[in-house]
Structure formats: C-alpha cells, structure tokens
Amino acid sequence: MHILLIALCLCYALGLVLPFCVPRKPQTQGIVGSVCACAASLIGITLGLSGLLASEPMTAIVASPIPLLAFAVRLDPLASFFVLTISLAGLAASIYAMGYLKEFHGRVSVAALAALTNGFLLSMTLVVIADNGFFFLIAWELMSLASYFLVVTEHEKADVRYAGFFYLVMTHVGTAFVIFTYLILFQSAGSFSFDAFRHPGQSLPEGMRTLVFLAALIGFGTKAGIVPLHVWLPYAHPAAPSHISALMSGVMIKTAIYALIRVYFDFLGGQFPWWWGFLVLLVGTLSAILGVMYALMEHDLKRLLAFHSVENIGIILLGIGAGMIFQTYGLKEFAALGLLAGLYHTINHAMFKALLFLGAGSLVYATHTRNMEEYGGLLRRMPWTGLFFLIGAVSISALPPTNGFVSEWLVFQTLFLSFQFPDLFLKLMLPIAAAILALTGVLALACFAKAFGISFLALPRSAHARHAEEVPVAMRIGMGILALLCVGLGLAPMIVVPLLDRITGPLTGVSISDKVLALDGWALAPVNMEFSSVSPPMLAAMLILGGLLGLALAFLFGGHLVKRYYKTWGCGINLSPRMEYTATGFVQPIKRVFSTIYQPTIKLETEFLQESRYFAKQRKFEFHIEPVFEKYLYDPVVHIFMRIADRLRILQAGSLHLYLAYIFVTLVVLLLFAV
Amino acid sequence: MSPIIQSLLLVTAQVIVLLTVSPFLVGLIRKVKARFQCRQGASVFQPYADLAKLFRKQPVISTTTSWIFTATPYILFASTLSAGLLVPTFTTQTPLNFAGNIIALVYLLALGTFFLILAGLDAGSAFGGMGSSREAIIASLTEPAMILSIFAIALTAGSTNLSTIVHKTALLEGIATDPSPHLMALAALFIVALAETGRVPVDNPATHLELTMIHEAMVLEYSGRYLALIEWAAGLKLAVFLSLIANVFAPWGIATTLAPTTMGIGLVVYVVKIAGLAVLIGVIECMFAKLRLFRVTDLLGVAFILALLGLLFFYILRS
Numbered sequence: 001m002h003i004l005l006i007a008l009c010l011c012y013a014l015g016l017v018l019p020f021c022v023p024r025k026p027q028t029q030g031i032v033g034s035v036c037a038c039a040a041s042l043i044g045i046t047l048g049l050s051g052l053l054a055s056e057p058m059t060a061i062v063a064s065p066i067p068l069l070a071f072a073v074r075l076d077p078l079a080s081f082f083v084l085t086i087s088l089a090g091l092a093a094s095i096y097a098m099g100y101l102k103e104f105h106g107r108v109s110v111a112a113l114a115a116l117t118n119g120f121l122l123s124m125t126l127v128v129i130a131d132n133g134f135f136f137l138i139a140w141e142l143m144s145l146a147s148y149f150l151v152v153t154e155h156e157k158a159d160v161r162y163a164g165f166f167y168l169v170m171t172h173v174g175t176a177f178v179i180f181t182y183l184i185l186f187q188s189a190g191s192f193s194f195d196a197f198r199h200p201g202q203s204l205p206e207g208m209r210t211l212v213f214l215a216a217l218i219g220f221g222t223k224a225g226i227v228p229l230h231v232w233l234p235y236a237h238p239a240a241p242s243h244i245s246a247l248m249s250g251v252m253i254k255t256a257i258y259a260l261i262r263v264y265f266d267f268l269g270g271q272f273p274w275w276w277g278f279l280v281l282l283v284g285t286l287s288a289i290l291g292v293m294y295a296l297m298e299h300d301l302k303r304l305l306a307f308h309s310v311e312n313i314g315i316i317l318l319g320i321g322a323g324m325i326f327q328t329y330g331l332k333e334f335a336a337l338g339l340l341a342g343l344y345h346t347i348n349h350a351m352f353k354a355l356l357f358l359g360a361g362s363l364v365y366a367t368h369t370r371n372m373e374e375y376g377g378l379l380r381r382m383p384w385t386g387l388f389f390l391i392g393a394v395s396i397s398a399l400p401p402t403n404g405f406v407s408e409w410l411v412f413q414t415l416f417l418s419f420q421f422p423d424l425f426l427k428l429m430l431p432i433a434a435a436i437l438a439l440t441g442v443l444a445l446a447c448f449a450k451a452f453g454i455s456f457l458a459l460p461r462s463a464h465a466r467h468a469e470e471v472p473v474a475m476r477i478g479m480g481i482l483a484l485l486c487v488g489l490g491l492a493p494m495i496v497v498p499l500l501d502r503i504t505g506p507l508t509g510v511s512i513s514d515k516v517l518a519l520d521g522w523a524l525a526p527v528n529m530e531f532s533s534v535s536p537p538m539l540a541a542m543l544i545l546g547g548l549l550g551l552a553l554a555f556l557f558g559g560h561l562v563k564r565y566y567k568t569w570g571c572g573i574n575l576s577p578r579m580e581y582t583a584t585g586f587v588q589p590i591k592r593v594f595s596t597i598y599q600p601t602i603k604l605e606t607e608f609l610q611e612s613r614y615f616a617k618q619r620k621f622e623f624h625i626e627p628v629f630e631k632y633l634y635d636p637v638v639h640i641f642m643r644i645a646d647r648l649r650i651l652q653a654g655s656l657h658l659y660l661a662y663i664f665v666t667l668v669v670l671l672l673f674a675v
Numbered sequence: 676m677s678p679i680i681q682s683l684l685l686v687t688a689q690v691i692v693l694l695t696v697s698p699f700l701v702g703l704i705r706k707v708k709a710r711f712q713c714r715q716g717a718s719v720f721q722p723y724a725d726l727a728k729l730f731r732k733q734p735v736i737s738t739t740t741s742w743i744f745t746a747t748p749y750i751l752f753a754s755t756l757s758a759g760l761l762v763p764t765f766t767t768q769t770p771l772n773f774a775g776n777i778i779a780l781v782y783l784l785a786l787g788t789f790f791l792i793l794a795g796l797d798a799g800s801a802f803g804g805m806g807s808s809r810e811a812i813i814a815s816l817t818e819p820a821m822i823l824s825i826f827a828i829a830l831t832a833g834s835t836n837l838s839t840i841v842h843k844t845a846l847l848e849g850i851a852t853d854p855s856p857h858l859m860a861l862a863a864l865f866i867v868a869l870a871e872t873g874r875v876p877v878d879n880p881a882t883h884l885e886l887t888m889i890h891e892a893m894v895l896e897y898s899g900r901y902l903a904l905i906e907w908a909a910g911l912k913l914a915v916f917l918s919l920i921a922n923v924f925a926p927w928g929i930a931t932t933l934a935p936t937t938m939g940i941g942l943v944v945y946v947v948k949i950a951g952l953a954v955l956i957g958v959i960e961c962m963f964a965k966l967r968l969f970r971v972t973d974l975l976g977v978a979f980i981l982a983l984l985g986l987l988f989f990y991i992l993r994s
Contacts, residue, residue, distance in 0.1 A: 458798070
C-alpha cells in the first residue's frame, strides 16, 4: 500500500510538471496533464478500496525540519472512503477534460490549467489522509489556493474576478476558524499529531469542547457551504471551468464533511450534549430547504447546480446530525445508521453532482451560454449528453431506483427512528425535519424537471441551441462513467453498506451491517424488516416489468399501429419557441407560494402606442429575488470593515520617511521585547 | 405449493385486481356526479370501453417531441403499478412488502410525476408547460403532509411498511385507546389523496378549460395507446390512494391468511370499501367548487397541520 501511495503522489507530481514541458502545444499539454491525473485517480481508487478493506490502518511518516510539523499520513477506513470518492470523481473529470480543454485553447494557459487540476486533486487527497494537524492545514490551504486559481481561470471577466475574490475571502475566514479549532486541541495535546488530539480531545473541559465544536462547525461549514455561510458557493463554483466545478461541488466540499466527522466522532470521541446534534440537524435542514429554494429561481444552469450542492450538504448533515443526537442518548446502532446514511449520501452526491456539472459543461461547450432560457430541444441534438444529464437529474431528485433515492431513504429512516427519544421536543422536531426533507425532495424534483425540461425538450429557444452539436467522445466517456456509478451505487447497497459499515463501526463502536441488510443483502431494513424495508434491485425489476406489461397491454389490445407524426397544435398559428413555457414561467407558482422567503421584486414597464392604450409598443420585465443573507448579514460586516479600513488609511500616507519611521519603531519595539 | 410460486400468484392477483378495479372507480365517480346533476350518465363500465377504443386508435405524435414523450406513458404506468404492489388490497399477504415502505411508495409516484412533467414540456405548447408548472407546485405541497400523516399512523403500528401496518391494525394490535391521532391523519391523507389524484377541489378531471386544468393540460398532446396508458395509470393512482386509506384506517375484513374463503371475503369487502370511498369523492366533487390555484396552498397547509397535530396527539396521549 505504501507503494500505491508513493505512486499516487508521483503521478500527480508528474501531472504538475509535465504539461509545462511541451511548450506551445495546448492540445498535448491538456492530454499529458489529464493522463497523469487519470493514472493517479486509478491508483487512488485502488488505494481507497484496499484501505477500506484493510484490517489495520496504513500509516507512514516523514519527519520534517520544521518543529511540530510531520508529514504523517494515515489511511483508516474514513480517510480511504474519501480517497475513493475523490479519485472516482477525479477519474471522470480528467477523462472529460481531455475533450473539454479544447474550449480553452488560445484563451488561457492550458498547461497551467492541467497542472493546477493535478495539484488540486493531490491537495484534496492529502487533506483526507493527513494525520498531523499542521500538515492538514498546509494541505487545506493548498487545496483552497489551487481551487482559487482554477476559479479565476477566465480572469479577463470581471464577474469571475469578483467570484474568485469572494471565495478567497470566505475560505480564509473559514480557515481561520479551522486553525483556531486545531490550536485549542493543540494546547491540551501538546502536539499536532492526530493521535495526540484523540486522547485529550475526550478529556477537555466542557467549555473548551463546546468551543471546538462551534469553531469546527463554522470553519468547515464555510467550506461545505452550509447556510448562512454558503454565499460564496453560487459565485465560485459556476465561475470555474466545468470539470473543476464538478470537482469543487462534487468532492472539495466533502472534505469539510470528512473533517467534521473526524473532529466530532474521532477527536471528541463521539461524546456530546444533545444540542450539538440538534444544531447540526438544524443547520442541515435550513441548508437543504433554502438551497433548493434558491436553486429553483436560478436560470443560470451552473449556479442552479451550485445551490443544489448547498441542499445536498444539508441532507448529509441531516443524517450526521440525527446520528449525533442518537449518540448522545446511547442509541449507538441508530447513531451508526445516521452516520452511514450521511456517508452514503456523500458519495452519491459526489457522483451525481459531478455528472450534472459535466453535463452543464457540455451544454456550455456546445452552446456557449449558461442561460437556460437560451437552450431548448437539445435532447435531439445531443442525445448522449441528454441521457446522462437525465440520469443525474433522476438521481439528485432521489427517484428510485437510483443512488440518491437509497441514501435519502436511509436519512428518512434515521429521522423516523426518533420516536425512541425520551424527549418530546426531539420526538417532534425530527419528524418535522423529515417533512421538510420531503418538501426539499419534491422541490428538487421540480427544479430538475425545469432544468432538464427547459434545456433539453421542446423547440430550441435560440440560434445557439439550434446549432448545438454532440460533444467529443472523451467528454461523453467521462459523463458515462459517472452515470453508470449513479445507477450502480443505487442498485448495489449490498456492496456499499458493508464498506460504509467499516467506517461507522470504529467511530460509533457498533457494526450494523448485518442489521441494515436483510434477505442476503437484497433489501435494506434498518432495525428490522418489520419497521421498514426497501429493496432497490426489486424496485428496479418491478419498474422494468411494469413497463413491459404496459407495452404488452398496448399490443394485446391495439395490435401493431403505425404512429403518425404531426406538428403540435398551436391554436391556429405555427408553434414558435416564443410560445413555450420559460424557466421563469415554470417556477412562477412556486415563487408566489413561497414569496415570504423569496421577497421577489417585479418590475413591469409598458410603453404604449400613442394612438391607443390597448397596444403596447414595448414591455420591459424585471424580476429578482432578495439576497437576504448578503443584504442583512454580509453587507453590514463588510461595511464595518470598510469603515475601519478608511480610518487606517491615514497610516499609509505615501511618505517614504513615514514608512522608514514605522520600520524603526517596529524594530525598537521588537528589540525591547527581545531584551 | 412452493413459496415462490405462491408469491408469484399473489402478485399476479394483485396486478389483475388493481388493473381491473381502477377503470371501475373512475366510472363510478362519473356516475355519481351525473346522478347529482340529474343526468342518467354513462354506464360505470364506460371507462373500460374508452380504454379499449383508445388502444386501437392510431397515435399522433408531435414532431417537436423527443423520446421522453413516448417513453413517459410506460414509465408512468410502471411506476404507478409498482406503487400499487406495495399497498395491500384484498389481502395483507403481499409478497412484495419487503420491496419498499411508504417512503418508497411516495418516491415511486414521484418518479411518474417527474416524467409526466417532462412530457408536458416536451411538445412545446404553452398548455403543457402550464400543466407541468402547476403539477410541480401541487406535488411539492402535498408530499410533506403525506409523509407526516403516514408517520403518525406508522407510530401506532410500529412500522412504515404498509402491509405490516394493515396486518397489525386488522389484528387489532397497537390500536390506540384514543383514535384522535388516527382521525387527524385520516383527514390529512384524504386531502392529500384528492390533490394527488387531481380531483375537485384541487383539479377538475372533467374539464379542458385552459385556466383551470392541471393534469389534463400535461397530457393534452397524447393520443391513442399512449393516452390509454396514461388514463389507466391515473385510474391506478386513484385505486392506490383509495386502497391505502381504506386498508390503513379500516382494515376490517381484509384477508390475513391464505385460506381461499377469507381471500374471497377480503376481495368482496375490498371492492365495497373502495367503491364507498369513490362514491364519497363523487359527492365531494358535486358539493364543492374547484379552488383557485393559489388557494390550494391553504387546503394543503391544513392537511399538513392536521398531520402534525395527529403526531403531537399521539405523543401526548402515549406519555
């Protein structure tokens, strides 16, 4: 396994360097970088799987000359699982990139893009395998920086620069809290090694533990994109090239989930008061519902997908939060179930979100616009992309028999088991969370019906869409892999659950694989068959047989009939794209029903003909929803900082003498301290 | 008889019962409405003839559409039928009980809704889009109420698997001393059923007025065998909800063993029960006017609150 790890690092390192060795050939640069990333990802998949199956965690350590820092890695099942997830998404994204990078030829440095992608993947892998706080922070920062540079790939656009800056600020606010978390742990442990964190973490005074909990939630939550710390996400993720968006939304935000589980269940030993779990649950519920609500109102396909990442992080946290509450009450099996549901959703979301972002990238590649209202009719022009996007849409809407359904089902079961609590408040709150999860699920369905329906169906709405062509083979393969995984992860819980059980087992102290799987693995039945069960393979079989029955009935009663093709009835005039429902129109009822949340502003200006007020010359329609969090939470904070900065500007007067005086004073003060 | 053959027979019986009974329910509701309007009305068996006719008609397909349009009727039929197999009808011995619980049922129905919404958008006409858009909001509002009401019932029976719930209730296990949580959940689920199956006061299945139609607008472009499958699936959905309500709240008479006599009685009782509910729906359709689309929110809000109260009552009464 050590060899695999070295090979993995080596491949990524080659990917960092090699693209620069072929100057002036963007095509080759892209291919070389992507091949390195593919090779490394394949090794990563092997490494992750063997780490999950190994009986003992693999460790390695390389000492460093810097005190407190050691390049220590440890591949326990939790870390291996995330290595696996990162590598799977990395593999698909790198294959996709071989075709997709053509989009950037001549505009930006493809060598830099390819190299940074390798660096990004490497730093994410290092984050999850690091076994030393200092090393973790370095990897964490490298990951943030690599992704920042990837976000600002198209830096000639002002909005991309704004997105990048916003991301850079937010991620560093988050990092500050992460550092704070580790410093508290370091103070009592006396070392940055995770092993040392584990022991005193459990014996810290209560106040300190709470502080660690909150700082970690804010710090990692910023990266994960929980509400209200999510505001950077819908800017940064869409701004990046699409295969990078796929990696950021699919796996980068998951490293925060990894770190949360590591801190709460590993360092703090899974001992917490009930309100910790409840807070995580609350944050999860809010993120889920608000994420999907804001997504519904988006017509920029990539921004829409970015908001859905907020939603899905919420669903993951619902599972983990419920697990934490169960842990408090000593119901270890249910705690393991909640954690397992959260982790299952983590890998599922990584797969379908990456798939959808790659699909969105293909649409942008083919049409050169991100505005959904300019798509339309693309399923006929891009059948493969359409099919893959549909699989992703069905998965993210949690419809059977795909993977999203299985993990959301498990989250539902965890929430339903709340009747075991002694406390009436919690007994009521968890079913309400389940009801909100149900609402989230259907709104996601509505949102993806909109996204797919408006983009791929009916008539093309613009010249861009009329001239779209199917994307190159490499891009289709990248999407195809993920689409297969979406279906496979849904149909094979009997393989996934035992693997996940190897993670939750050590963290919660009980193995639940046998209790969750029933009928030789053909059905999932948390607790027992009596309480609840579901069998995804059976559901798939039922759906297929049901469809065949429908076909058989049609032939039995009707025989063979030739279909007739004719244009859609347009009330007497020829159908044009302008008569179709738009994305804005589609979500109008939802906007109106939930207007308390959206607080929409609608402006309609009509200019009439002079002769008569019955005929309009032109109409102008404007609509936007209130960015509540930015307006009431972020703007005031930014305002305060700007005012402080204004005051401090006096210091920077532009006079060289003054600056020399500063240096002199600083020197004197430092010398005084030294003495 | 080996258990596998027995299971296969039971599943086949369930499929046949569901497929046969669903057009009858549609016909019965129409008959009740006709009688209330002082009309003779068509025979209750008219929907069977309609289906047979539709199957034999040549389908016309819009040139604007993609494969989604032709695949949707089959997907809708399959998902509704699969959902129907998770609900006990005339017997609690449903071999597919393990395949999914109530959440699976909700999401199977959602699969059909998803594709129907897509099909509505596919033809490119404004009517289809309008229907799809409205279906999306109504589906979003019904689901939370449905999940909560079912959960309130599931608590009493200690299960979320429908056959288990019905079996336990039929054997009078776990019946609460006070039926109020059940009654509230029943009211909530009934409202949900009206909304999900597109009945008055949420949607009017008997109209083609562009301002009011929801389900009919989505399927406007369908004809021939595709329309037949969609109509049949709509009937099936009605049968699924009525079976759910009838058996979960009043399982008495349902066959709990495999003895042929109890099965026979179970079948007769089942048909009577859901026919009774269908008559009730017919009466409601005559007594109430269709609500304005944005008033439906209030109705479904009431359903949600009722379900929540049911849950609260359950916990308070038990503690």
